[in-house]
Amino acid sequence: MNQNNRYLLRQWRRLLIIPGIILVTLIVQRLLAAFYDTQLPAQTTPATSVTPSNVGNTPPPSNLPTVLILGAALAMFIGFRMRQTRTQLTTLLKQPSLDQCLAWYQKVLARAPDSDCFIAANQGIMSAYYGNFAKARQFYESVNWTAKVPLLAAQGMIIQILLDFLERQAYEDGYQRATRARKMATASKFAPGSQTSDRGFETYVLIGEILRGNATGDVVERLRQLFDKQQLLMKLPAAWALRQAYQRVNRPAEADAMLAYIKTNGPYCRALLTDAFKAPPPA
16 A cells, blocks of 8 residues: 555656646745845835835735636646547547557557556557457556556556456456455555545446346445446446346346447447357457
8 A cells, every 4th residue: 555655646746846846936936025125225205205105115016816827727727638638538439440549548648657557558448348358468468567566557457357357258257356456556545546546446346246246236326326426438347337237137228328328438349338248249
């Protein structure tokens, strides 16, 4: 856990470098202005012109509005980039070519810290969704995951979990692997991003529970709650598992709704359009 906490805090500090520099610069500017103002000799004026409004030196203007404006602009920029990324991914998932998705991840994650891990993990996940299991394995094998912090190694295990679920139909193995991955990715709830990460791994654990036959009401309800909170890339496998659960308990309308969601948002995710208990068609 300590390794994961340090890793998350390090990534958070990197995100705050630029706004931090701006804020420190403004604070220093403010302090220098106040210092020089106290060093200037008081200017005398004719007695007839002295009024309470101009006695002493005029205080320097506050930089607070500037700080607030820059903070708001930075927040708007980050929000815009996140929405832009989600929009691009939504569009790509509706394209028949897996290569377009893989190239997009290569481009947008190239400058990210530990880019080799995140590129391989996301490309492997996408390959598994599209039913190209051989390529998913290649991406997994392209990184030495054992040399990474546990949180990153757990990201790589997601590829293996999907191969257990979607290719091998080894549901017990996938469930056990998902449980281990969630434990490996554990971090303090106060560490930035830790709760989002845990919800993602919990999703895979619940998918495994359903596939191994433990589709109790509590499990299904919790997965549905997570489905409503997740980003698109996590919604797709959750919808696939929920469809299997609803089919088992004879809730066809809800099962059809999950299938419709996949067809709408990932129409070429071939592996997620199959029944969990039937082998997917050959690529």
